[in-house]
Amino acid sequence: MLRSIASKRLFSQSLARLDTLAFVEAAHGKVTPASLSAIVAAKAIGKPVTAIVAGPDGAEAAASVSKIEGLSNVLVAKAPQYRHYLAEEVAPLLKEVVESRGFTHVIAPASAVGKSLLPRLAALLDVQPVSDIIRVEAPDTFVRPIYAGNALATVKSSDKVILVSVRASAFPAAETNGDAVPVEEVSASAESGNRTEFVSEDLVQSERPELGSATRVVAGGRGLKNKETFDALLEPLAEKLGAAVGASRAAVDSGFCDNSLQVGQTGKIVAPELYVAVGISGAIQHLAGMKDSKTIVAINKDPEAPIFNVADIGLVADLNEAVPELTNKL
Amino acid sequence: MSSKLKILVPVKRVIDFAIKPRINKAGTGVETKGVKFSINPFCDIALEESLKIREANKGLVEKIHAVSIGPTKSQDILRTALAKGADTTTLVDVGDAEVEPLTVAKMLQKVVEREGSNLVILGKQSIDDDANQTGQILAGLLNWPQATNASKVEIKGDKISVTREVDGGADTLQADLPMIITTDLRLNEPRYASLPNIMKAKKKPLEKLKASDLGIEVVNRLETLKVEEPPARSAGVKVDSVDELVSKLKEAKAI
Numbered sequence: 001m002l003r004s005i006a007s008k009r010l011f012s013q014s015l016a017r018l019d020t021l022a023f024v025e026a027a028h029g030k031v032t033p034a035s036l037s038a039i040v041a042a043k044a045i046g047k048p049v050t051a052i053v054a055g056p057d058g059a060e061a062a063a064s065v066s067k068i069e070g071l072s073n074v075l076v077a078k079a080p081q082y083r084h085y086l087a088e089e090v091a092p093l094l095k096e097v098v099e100s101r102g103f104t105h106v107i108a109p110a111s112a113v114g115k116s117l118l119p120r121l122a123a124l125l126d127v128q129p130v131s132d133i134i135r136v137e138a139p140d141t142f143v144r145p146i147y148a149g150n151a152l153a154t155v156k157s158s159d160k161v162i163l164v165s166v167r168a169s170a171f172p173a174a175e176t177n178g179d180a181v182p183v184e185e186v187s188a189s190a191e192s193g194n195r196t197e198f199v200s201e202d203l204v205q206s207e208r209p210e211l212g213s214a215t216r217v218v219a220g221g222r223g224l225k226n227k228e229t230f231d232a233l234l235e236p237l238a239e240k241l242g243a244a245v246g247a248s249r250a251a252v253d254s255g256f257c258d259n260s261l262q263v264g265q266t267g268k269i270v271a272p273e274l275y276v277a278v279g280i281s282g283a284i285q286h287l288a289g290m291k292d293s294k295t296i297v298a299i300n301k302d303p304e305a306p307i308f309n310v311a312d313i314g315l316v317a318d319l320n321e322a323v324p325e326l327t328n329k330l
Numbered sequence: 331m332s333s334k335l336k337i338l339v340p341v342k343r344v345i346d347f348a349i350k351p352r353i354n355k356a357g358t359g360v361e362t363k364g365v366k367f368s369i370n371p372f373c374d375i376a377l378e379e380s381l382k383i384r385e386a387n388k389g390l391v392e393k394i395h396a397v398s399i400g401p402t403k404s405q406d407i408l409r410t411a412l413a414k415g416a417d418t419t420t421l422v423d424v425g426d427a428e429v430e431p432l433t434v435a436k437m438l439q440k441v442v443e444r445e446g447s448n449l450v451i452l453g454k455q456s457i458d459d460d461a462n463q464t465g466q467i468l469a470g471l472l473n474w475p476q477a478t479n480a481s482k483v484e485i486k487g488d489k490i491s492v493t494r495e496v497d498g499g500a501d502t503l504q505a506d507l508p509m510i511i512t513t514d515l516r517l518n519e520p521r522y523a524s525l526p527n528i529m530k531a532k533k534k535p536l537e538k539l540k541a542s543d544l545g546i547e548v549v550n551r552l553e554t555l556k557v558e559e560p561p562a563r564s565a566g567v568k569v570d571s572v573d574e575l576v577s578k579l580k581e582a583k584a585i
Binding site for chain 1: 350431457461473481495496555
């Protein structure tokens with residue numbers, strides 16, 4: 001009995017010294033909003049947080065990360081092989097950093113990069129990651145949605161290093177206006193053995209705010225009939241509201257807009273202040289991506305559409321008339 | 331491509347995508363009794379892609395092997411995979427145990443070794459636990475290249491080129507064998523199995539194993555403390571005109 005108390009005390013003492021490593025993703029030297037939310041989640045764990053930035057543009061991103069309040073320091077790995085965040089390169093680097101510096105937690109945004117990277121790192125560390133958390137209950141206990149957000153599971157990890165990806169829409173973004181903390185360069189000592197080559201990328205250029213972090217979203221579905229109507233009705237409304245444009249799977253599959261604008265279980269998860277769903281019926285998979293929005297508006301001509309079950313304000317009307325009228329009256 | 335493809339397609343049996351899951355009374359999971367189960371949609375796409383690769387590249391694919399890790403009933407989806415065109419299958423029967431992605435990946439690693447697979451095509455996530463991990467963990471265990479969220483797969487000489495759906499658009503990666511690909515929704519449109527093929531599938535090979543046959547113990551690292559309903563949204567209002575909509579928006583301080 002005595003011995004178990006003694007060992008418990010030792011254990012809790014050693015826990016108190018341990019740290020969280022937050023992986024920060026940047027695009028063109030700019031920290032992504034999802035990474036800023038992940039840092040807030042990292043701080044919620046309650047241990048000191050070290051951020052790590054990778055890539056040849058890392059210096060610029062690291063300088064801005066270093067000003068996030070509450071970080072203890074920032075690591076930067078500037079080698080060119082990290083440019084496109086290939087998991088084959090970044091995972092071995094993180095493994096080395098985690099093992100040489102004794103981190104107990106690794107946090108990453110649940111972005112395309114984070115989702116590709118974290119499970120590969122988990123394999124190298126032999127741990128079971130926790131995906132897409134929406135709440136930190138304790139340093140080892142997290143809440144995450146399952147079944148397209150139809151259930152919330154509270155899970156407790158028993159792993160020696162706890163890997164967590166963070167749903168950006170569930171946490172606010174960290175501010176970058178504190179005093180700069182030290183930035184330290186790191187590099188991997190071992191070859192990664194990577195055989196994957198980056199060939200090209202084709203990113204959608206848009207004037208609109210980024211969908212994942214926008215405070216307002218205007219989304220269209222099958223009811224918009226074609227790309228011309230989609231653009232003609234939604235763009236002016238989004239412009240007026242300063243909103244990002246999103247879409248249902250039906251709209252994306254029909255070619256109304258790019259895949260990257262899909263909102264739902266397998267697309268982007270958003271939780272803006274205002275979500276306007278136009279011509280979207282509200283399938284389970286779509287609701288999974290937007291039902292945590294603060295105010296939901298639905299415009300649909302079908303009064304039975306399931307979207308009306310989650311909408312705060314519903315208008316049963318022909319969208320071809322209602323949307324231009326709404327745009328004019330805003 | 332100098333070496334022939336031996337494709338492994340892991341498939342998972344999940345609650346049908348069209349069904350709204352209900353939490354069980356004990357608050358420990360989702361009610362599964364009397365609920366319709368199907369192949370995970372992303373796994374179906376992975377299987378379809380392997381069939382398409384075989385059809386588009388004559389003589390290149392030596393074998394398509396489907397594997398499922400789950401309860402005895404998972405053999406139903408393996409029969410469907412055989413009816414659609416998989417050559418052989420393995421069921422790793424784990425009973426009613428929940429198996430975490432790390433353990434699934436370790437089992438798949440053993441199956442890769444048994445089958446001599448050099449290309450594994452998986453769904454990007456299962457629609458029940460929404461983890462989006464197994465393919466990446468397997469790639470990490472094997473130290474193979476990984477291309478996640480594939481929307482296009484092309485064989486180019488000795489290389490496989492994969493276009494991926496990423497935040498903000500798409501990118502293209504390439505690697506030679508062996509490699510791991512996970513599929514996104516837009517990769518293809520899965521076919522239906524025809525009745526004659528369903529009949530023929532009954533005679534195709536379905537190997538049955540236990541976790542212990544692979545030398546892997548099912549141990550979970552995560553303990554599910556509870557499963558609960560997400561907070562319900564309070565009832566909304568229906569408005570009759572755009573004017574009313576605008577005034578409600580102002581009332582809600584949304585604009």
